[in-house]
C-alpha cells in the first residue's frame with residue numbers, strides 16, 4: 532500500500548474521513564503528537580492499528596471526540612469529570628472513566644477493560660477531521676510500538692509508510708509530549724504525566740494526586756518500561772560527557788550536539804524532545820547522554836519519556 536500525504540484543507544479532510552469510514556488508517560496531528568486514527572466502532576479497523584504498530588493487544592487505545600457532550604455517549608460521566616473537562620478540554624488531557632455498556636465501541640479499543648480513555652484534542656486539524664468524520668476515532672501515537680513518538684508528518688512516514696493509508700500533514704506539534712492521563716474511575720490518579728502539568732490538575736482538583744508505580748496492576752497498561760527508544764543507548768542526568776557520546780543538552784551547556792532548550796525553558800524542551808531524539812536516531816548510533824532536567828511542570832513528562840528511552844530494551 533502506498534501511504535498518501537494529505538493537505539489540511541477541505542479536500543484533504545473529505546478524503547481522510549472517507550478512508551476512516553471505509554475502515555482505513557489515517558494519521559493526523561494533535562497538539563501533543565501525531566495519532567494513528569481508525570473508526571473506534573469498527574473491529575477490523577481497530578485491529579489494523581495494532582497490526583500497523585506491532586502493538587500488543589492488551590494495550591488499550593485512546594478515543595478522540597470533538598467535545599464533552601460526545602464523550603458522554605461512551606463513558607459514564609459524573610460531576611468530577613465535568614469539572615475537569617470544563618477546565619481543560621479541549622487540550623492535552625485524557626480522562627479514564629467507566630465504559631458505558633451501550634458505547635458501541637469495538638472491545639479491542641479498551642482491551643476488554645471496564646474503563647475507556649477519552650480525549651478532546653485542541654489541534655485545529657484534529658478538530659476538523661473529527662467534525663468531518665462525525666464518529667469516535669481511536670488513535671494511539673503514530674509510531675511503531677516502543678519507538679520514538681512522532682511530532683511531524685515525516686516521522687510518521689519514516690515509521691509507518693506502506694502500513695497505513697494516509698497522513699494529514701499539519702506541520703510540527705506544539706506541545707510535543709503525549710497527553711496527561713488522569714484516572715477518574717476511582718480516586719483521581721495520575722496514570723501518565725504529559726502535556727498538561729500535574730500542578731495544574733492538582734490546583735483544579737484542590738488535592739494532591741497519587742501516581743501509578745511501574746508494575747502497579749492498576750496503571751496504564753501501556754506504560755512499559757522500555758519505550759520511546761532510539762537505536763543508540765541513552766544515559767540520563769549527564770553533567771559531563773565521555774568520549775564518543777553525543778550530548779542532548781538542556782540549558783546553558785557546552786558541546787551539546789543538540790539542545791532541548793538553550794534558555795532552559797521546559798515548554799520549548801517538550802516541543803523539541805521527540806524531534807531531537809528522531810534527529811539523533813537518524814544521524815548515527817553513538818551513545819546519547821542527556822543533561823539533567825528539573826522534575827517540575829512539563830519536566831515530569833520529559834523525564835518520564837527519557838527514563839523509558841534509557842531503560843533496558845526487551
Ligand code: TXA
Pocket residue numbers: 561563564565566567590591592593625627641644646647648650670671672673708709710711712722750751752753754
Ligand atoms: O497525546 C496523546 O495521548 C496521543 C494522541 C495521539 O492523542 N495518544 C497516545 O496514545 O499517546 P498511546 O496509545 O500512545 O498511549 C495511550 C496510553 C497507553 O499507555 C494506554 O495503556 C493508556 O493510554 N490507556 C488507554 N486506555 C486505558 C484505560 N482504559 N485505562 C488505563 N490506561 C489506558
Ligand code: MG
Pocket residue numbers: 671672680
Ligand atoms: Mg504511544
